[in-house]
Amino acid sequence: MVLINQFSKNIQEHHWFDEKKTLVLAVSTGVDSMTMLDLFLNAKINGLRIIVAYVDHQLRESSVGETKFIKEYCAQKSIDLRIGVWPIQDHPHNGVEAAARQFRYDFFANIMSEFNADYLATAHHADDLAETMIMKLVRGGRLDSLVGILPERTFGKGKLIRPMLSFSKSTIRQYAVEKRLKWFEDETNATDENLRNRIRHNIMPQLKKENALTIEHMADYSQQIAKLLSVNNRYLDSLLDQAEDSKFHLSIDRVLDFDSDTRLMLIQRWLELRAPMISISSEQLQQIDQLLSNSRKSQGEVDLINQLRVVKSYQKLCILDKSQKSLPNYQKNADFMVPLNRWNEMKNGHSFGVFTQMPANIDTGTKIHELSLSSTDLPLKCRSPKPGDRFQIESGGHQKVARLLINQKVTNEERELVKLLVSNEGNVLAVLGYRVAKINGHQGTNKYYLLEK
Numbered sequence: 001m002v003l004i005n006q007f008s009k010n011i012q013e014h015h016w017f018d019e020k021k022t023l024v025l026a027v028s029t030g031v032d033s034m035t036m037l038d039l040f041l042n043a044k045i046n047g048l049r050i051i052v053a054y055v056d057h058q059l060r061e062s063s064v065g066e067t068k069f070i071k072e073y074c075a076q077k078s079i080d081l082r083i084g085v086w087p088i089q090d091h092p093h094n095g096v097e098a099a100a101r102q103f104r105y106d107f108f109a110n111i112m113s114e115f116n117a118d119y120l121a122t123a124h125h126a127d128d129l130a131e132t133m134i135m136k137l138v139r140g141g142r143l144d145s146l147v148g149i150l151p152e153r154t155f156g157k158g159k160l161i162r163p164m165l166s167f168s169k170s171t172i173r174q175y176a177v178e179k180r181l182k183w184f185e186d187e188t189n190a191t192d193e194n195l196r197n198r199i200r201h202n203i204m205p206q207l208k209k210e211n212a213l214t215i216e217h218m219a220d221y222s223q224q225i226a227k228l229l230s231v232n233n234r235y236l237d238s239l240l241d242q243a244e245d246s247k248f249h250l251s252i253d254r255v256l257d258f259d260s261d262t263r264l265m266l267i268q269r270w271l272e273l274r275a276p277m278i279s280i281s282s283e284q285l286q287q288i289d290q291l292l293s294n295s296r297k298s299q300g301e302v303d304l305i306n307q308l309r310v311v312k313s314y315q316k317l318c319i320l321d322k323s324q325k326s327l328p329n330y331q332k333n334a335d336f337m338v339p340l341n342r343w344n345e346m347k348n349g350h351s352f353g354v355f356t357q358m359p360a361n362i363d364t365g366t367k368i369h370e371l372s373l374s375s376t377d378l379p380l381k382c383r384s385p386k387p388g389d390r391f392q393i394e395s396g397g398h399q400k401v402a403r404l405l406i407n408q409k410v411t412n413e414e415r416e417l418v419k420l421l422v423s424n425e426g427n428v429l430a431v432l433g434y435r436v437a438k439i440n441g442h443q444g445t446n447k448y449y450l451l452e453k
């Protein structure tokens, strides 16, 4: 089937890209992403707005020509373009590749919030997938890592989609040649400095010689593993419903009803869901299982990382942090700069966002507050309350945040999770989820919307 038809079919089958949404396309000027861009321009998906995001990493001299090219290309086709430059002075001495990647994805996230975009698409393809699977096999790890690259996953408030994942590099290149597309080769791909390139240059050609369909077969394995894991996770979640007393407490009696393989998987899933910030080794899992099945030991613990521990206390197994507090406190949100036009999910189950315009499709039950802010109020911050924090009230006076929380009978545990929305100058604009300050609009202010749900 012609590539463009296959591309449109993939999109339909996956139900990707709802009508009239906005898509940020990550275009590096290489053959894969220039082909992806051309396919999107030709597939004409109903009212989908496309923004091209290109990052000039300033790592190669050729990036000057690439930047000029993408600017001219997008101008000629009237496509919105955003260019992110990674200044040389910010490049680290070691780990440049990982830092470049971090910069790239932070930049994509910023562009998504600037345009209120729902999707990000990258041009990863079937050869990338096969190489990644071999890298995982070589390095070892958990079964889920063998999936390699997923066709879609959540990214910030939206989705990261890889619409080219089922196409081989050779099909993509053939399309680009036939359509006389222009692209730039990344000369660092030619070296054998990293594992991926060594796999690409030395191993993949051998495997393809053994069977020309190797890439397709590996993509098929990846899909099978992903489906199996998804079914298995749903099953484990239903067992967890039975075994958990509360979010961070497992009932040992109930866990011991399961056979040892199921038990290990259940503990692994429990930790994955309740302590997603850490990774657990097989040895740690075994230790936890031994601890809980040892009927002669009613108390004990296994150290994880970051001073987290799994603690057995009679009939309960729980995850504790260094201060002996249970994990909900450990998991409270860190302070962060509030990006505009984006929802922020909080650990206490609330979400909030500050928007320059009222967003379309607001969920019922969303609370809407107007804020008058001047440029000196920005950027806004979200931080935990400090002693003495106060906010302005209707009468023109002030109330202490601590007093508000006492008046509203907020428990100590809930208090750990309370966050404030604060202006750049330090004024408390809202005690999120509880109260919005009454700020008298001062000169040069604009209207913003604080939405909470």
Ligand SMILES: Nc1ncnc2c1ncn2[C@@H]1O[C@H](COP(=O)(O)OP(=O)(O)OP(=O)(O)O)[C@@H](O)[C@H]1O
Pocket: 026, 027, 028, 032, 033, 053, 054, 055, 056, 057, 101, 104, 121, 122, 123, 124, 128
């Ligand atoms: N400089 C760039 N500007 C914009 N998009 C880029 C850039 N580099 C890579 N991308 C996007 O990421 C995709 C994958 O690129 P590449 O294989 O080089 O990245 P990777 O680092 O191996 O993958 P990942 O980004 O998942 O780690 C490209 O097809 C493109 O969509």
